[in-house]
Amino acid sequence: AAYTAAGVARSSPSVDLYPVEAYSIFIEGEKLTAKLKQRVIDRCGESHLRQYLLNKHRLSDGKVEGINWPALEGYLKSMSVPRRATQVKLQHGWIPTNSFLFTQRRATSDQCPLCASAPETLQHVRCCSAAVTFRQERIARLCRDLRGINTAPEIVHCWKGSIEMACGDSVDIADNGMVLVAPGLAQALSLARRHQAILSWEGFLQGRFSVKWNDVQQYHERRRWQETASHDKRQPWDRRAVRLVCEFHNDLWQYRNDEVHGRTQQEARQKLRDEIEAKVRALYARNPLLLARYPSIYSVPLEVRLTRSTLVLQMWVKQVVQHELITDLVRQKAQMAAGSIENFLQPRVKQQEQRASGSQHLQAVRAVDTLLRWWRYRARFRSRVELPRMGIGDPG
Numbered sequence: 040a041a042y043t044a045a046g047v048a049r050s051s052p053s054v055d056l057y058p059v060e061a062y063s064i065f066i067e068g069e070k071l072t073a074k075l076k077q078r079v080i081d082r083c084g085e086s087h088l089r090q091y092l093l094n095k096h097r098l099s100d101g102k103v104e105g106i107n108w109p110a111l112e113g114y115l116k117s118m119s120v121p122r123r124a125t126q127v128k129l130q131h132g133w134i135p136t137n138s139f140l141f142t143q144r145r146a147t148s149d150q151c152p153l154c155a156s157a158p159e160t161l162q163h164v165r166c167c168s169a170a171v172t173f174r175q176e177r178i179a180r181l182c183r184d185l186r187g188i189n190t191a192p193e194i195v196h197c198w199k200g201s202i203e204m205a206c207g208d209s210v211d212i213a214d215n216g217m218v219l220v221a222p223g224l225a226q227a228l229s230l231a232r233r234h235q236a237i238l239s240w241e242g243f244l245q246g247r248f249s250v251k252w253n254d255v256q257q258y259h260e261r262r263r264w265q266e267t268a269s270h271d272k273r274q275p276w277d278r279r280a281v282r283l284v285c286e287f288h289n290d291l292w293q294y295r296n297d298e299v300h301g302r303t304q305q306e307a308r309q310k311l312r313d314e315i316e317a318k319v320r321a322l323y324a325r326n327p328l329l330l331a332r333y334p335s336i337y338s339v340p341l342e343v344r345l346t347r348s349t350l351v352l353q354m355w356v357k358q359v360v361q362h363e364l365i366t367d368l369v370r371q372k373a374q375m376a377a378g379s380i381e382n383f384l385q386p387r388v389k390q391q392e393q394r395a396s397g398s399q400h401l402q403a404v405r406a407v408d409t410l411l412r413w414w415r416y417r418a419r420f421r422s423r424v425e426l427p428r429m430g431i432g433d434p435g
Contacts, residue, residue: 064078064079066078066082092131095131095132096131096242096247102237102238105234105237105238105249105250105251106238106242106247106248106249106250107247107248107249107250107252107253107277107281109277109278110248110275110277110278110280110281111246111247111248111281113274113275113278113281114246114278114281114282114285115127117282125289125292126246126285126289129161129245129285129288129289129292130245130246131245132161134161134164134292136159136160136161136163136164137149137150137151137152137158137159138158138159138160138163139160141158151163151167151169152298152299153167153169153170153295153298153299154167154168154169156168162241164291164292164295165205165206165207165244165288165291166206166207167295169298170291170294170295170298171208173294174206174208174291175208177287177290177291177294178199178202178203178206178208178287181199181202181283181284181287182195182198182199184283185198185280185283188276188279188280188283189260189276190256190276190280191224191255191256191258191259193224193228193255193259194228194252194255194256194259197228197232198243198284201232201235201240201243202240202243202244202287204240205240205241205243205244223258223262224255224258224259224262227251227254227255227258228255230251230254231249231251231252231254231255234249234251235248235249235251235252243284244284244285244287244288245285245288246281246284246285248277248280248281248284252277252280253276253277256276256277260276308349311349312349315349315352315353315356316345316352318352318356319341319344319345319352319355319356320341322336322356322359323336323337323341323344327359327363327366328366329359329362329363329366330362330365330366330369333362333366336359
């Protein structure tokens with residue numbers, strides 16, 4: 040109501056406090072006039088979030104200043120909440136790879152499910168040998184999309200080679216499609232490439248662009264103003280470029296999920312069914328020895344077991360795994376109590392004799408300890424009583 044009252048100028052948010060206002064909030068000398076709750080929440084966690092990002096991505100203050108944050112922020116704000124959550128996980132390495140799940144004990148192995156040759160990390164998702172064909176096709180489509188937004192050919196060529204190196208692919212130097220670089224553009228391009236290398240090309244795939252790329256693009260647009268005039272300028276070039284590169288990175292992760300879990304719901308259900316049936320068959324082949332309190336695996340034939348639903352099979356496999364863990368703990372406890380297999384197999388009479396001899400030895404040790412304590416007490420008592428009588432402690 041303070042900004043709709045008569046005689047109050049809405050264009051002067053720097054005023055301390057209007058007479059009709061109950062209170063006002065200032066952050067670094069700037070008065071908040073909109074989205075108060077969100078701005079206050081962001082301000083309260085800003086220092087901790089900034090320190091976390093600096094440590095996680097190894098960013099210094101100089102690197103932070105050289106990143107094009109407005110372009111990344113504009114791209115993230117244009118996304119829906121579910122897609123934005125996935126993109127943020129990709130940017131900070133929080134995606135559920137097998138290596139990530141294995142550290143949380145939510146996966147039985149950290150190996151890549153596609154190539155099974157290395158632990159599946161975020162870097163391996165980009166460089167997996169099982170996705171070479173898709174990755175090359177996706178890089179070619181990325182280059183076409185970049186040219187479609189009037190990206191300088193020199194930038195497209197530089198990004199293509201750097202992305203291929205970041206993804207572990209070989210760079211074809213002979214067939215590069217490179218145009219002659221203008222003399223004024225060569226220096227700006229070299230500076231942008233070196234600055235991005237300092238920021239890391241991995242961060243480039245995660246949306247952390249160097250601000251130097253804008254200088255190269257602006258030079259290209261000034262030199263080829265006729266081509267630039269025919270392109271859509273409703274969004275800045277850097278924001279559209281960030282969107283294309285981040286979507287390329289997201290598509291690599293999406294390809295992995297499609298191959299592992301299926302592209303449709305029917306494929307996902309079939310893959311899940313095949314996986315749980317393989318686990319059930321492996322349990323029947325292994326036939327673990329459980330405690331007598333638990334039913335045997337072969338109490339239900341394998342053919343009958345496989346006729347049950349996927350959810351029932353998942354719960355049964357989980358139950359058998361828990362039974363195995365409890366069985367191992369009980370056996371370890373019994374082994375510790377018995378000492379060894381030789382002691383366990385000894386006749387009962389001999390075990391009783393060993394226990395009796397051990398108890399006699401313990402009684403003898405306790406008797407000696409009691410005698411020593413009595414002797415020490417008696418020596419201290421005599422020192423207090425007899426020393427004054429002998430004249431040693433006489434005060435006169």
